[in-house]
Amino acid sequence: MKRATLITVATLAAGVAFAAEPIRIGVCGPLTGDQGKQGQDMLHGVELAAAEWNARGGVLRRPVEVISGDDQHDPRQARSVAVKMVNSGVAGVIGHFNSSCTIPASDVYTENDIVMITPASTNPQVTDRGYANVFRVCGRDDQQGRVAARYATDVLKVKMVAVLHDNTTYGKGLADEFKKGLGAGVTVAYYGGIVQGDLDYKAILANVKAKSPDLWFFGGIYPEAGRLAKQAREIGLSAVLMSGDGTIDPEFLKIAGPAAEGTICTFGPDPKRLPSAKAFLATYVKQYGEAGPYSIYAYDAVNILLEGINAAKTTSGTKVAEAIRNREHHGAFGSITFDEKGDVRVSPYVCWKAEKGVFVPCDAAVSAR
């Protein structure tokens, strides 16, 4: 009788433990504001993965709980969101979105031994600082800039370009990598920054037009890219616009309207062509509508994190990071392995082109080497 009571109490305690102690995962990025769409895409990808894990019984027999933090693409806000995440006891963080936010936030996560996997921050500095707990499932801007530059010189055969950036860690970094990758045969006739959030860029675009380049490159995110494209057409700057993975979003096409036509962006391969992504895309569309460009990266990132926790059998950051680094991951994007820095070993950047109101992958392939 006594034994039976003990067992009952033990079972009850276990039941309570399951309900009361979830494994918390943070999702941080611009959830509101002009880049809010990207943050929401990330959040949806993570929520979808968490629901799937919970349906399978959770991680380490504990349910997964998603906590979101809105950094409003402001580096200062990102730091305080990171502190908030630490205080809510997260076992890992998926985020942030902008490199300028990811870098200061990663200091906080490192000090507190928390694993961080960013689905979108491509600046080299994110992983170049030797933090063992920092990973990314996207590529790096030095690779991306090289691919863009190669495409411009080898496929489009441009001779003169203008380079603009939005003065953020990501935008300026990417613009500089692109410039570096062009080589001696191409003249950079104009190089300059714009102010994020401004509405009118026609004066700068008129300067670009006066140099009559074959192509102009923009390092930045879609709200500014969309405005730039629209206003460029308005003042009669007809050169091709090239940009990076911050611009490739349906929102860019909406803001720029007909002026988006012909814009070229570097980004990862098309998930719609990957058999491994089929199941993810089908479920995502049912729940949230069309997947954003970063939904799938966030989905893979959180699966890698949860598998790491599962394999390490603990939520201790150092052990989880070790487990993530030593495993081969099979996500919606296919097989992913990490190098010692926390970068993915293979990151096949390709060029996409805006055609008839949608982004489609370009056929001509260039190598990042």
Place this chain on the structure above:
Amino acid sequence: MPDQFFQTLFFGLSQGASYALIALGYTMVYGVLGMINFAHGEIFMLGAYAGILALAGAATFGVVVASPFLAIGGAILAAVVVCAAYGATLERVAYRPLRRAHPLASLISAIGVSIFFQNYVQIAQGTDNKVFLHAVRSAFDGIAWPISFLSPIEGIILLAACLVMAALHFFVTRTRWGTALRAVSQDPVMASLAGIPVDRAIAGTFVLGSSLAAVAGVLVALGHDAHPYMGYLAGLKAFTAAVLGGIGSIPGAMLGGMLLGVVEVLGSTYLPIPEYKDALAFVILVGILLVRPAGLMGQKAVVKV
């Protein structure tokens, strides 16, 4: 080269015109109440949304807009009506109960309203950028236009802003209502003794200022796009313009807005580091305030005994 200079100058003027329209709202409210209506930038944002939504709504219900000028006019009208209502409500709900309280109270109230409007629009309309019907804009693409340094849309923005400002000037200086407004701004107690309904005059100032912001909102949405946070930066710039011109002075706000727009645009064209254009604008502001503390056309503050 002179063509590019003129082009740049007119970019600056059209940008300055929208700053001026918003700055007028700041300056008029300051004139009658002595307070800075920090929610004014959000009224501008609401105007942009109202204009875009009015046209999108008309298109959904199958109203075929025959001419782009008619469409722009309709959007402006819709935005003015909506923003005038918001302005009047704002004054009645957020400021009038605090009129005799400490001046800081209405300032905090203004900041609260501004945060409320940003989040309200974000929840109601989403975080994504909204754009003017592309059909209205592309109607100007093939148009025969004689001026090389000024695009048709730029021209419409500049012309509309100037017309509105001229109308305002006429209203304030030549009508009975305008005289009442000026009287209230000079001395509200004396004005009420002379039989001027002060509360209505103050509400009228908000309606007028909000209507001007609505026009600016539609014009900016026409040239660019709208998002829930657009009012913050535009409001800050317009407030700067109002201070530059001398806060409380109506011609000062017009001059300050135009000047700020032109300086910014010339800065981003001719500065070696174009992103420092805002710094240039503020350096000029500080310089002018050092020489003329009341702003370009502001009057020296007279201590009323």
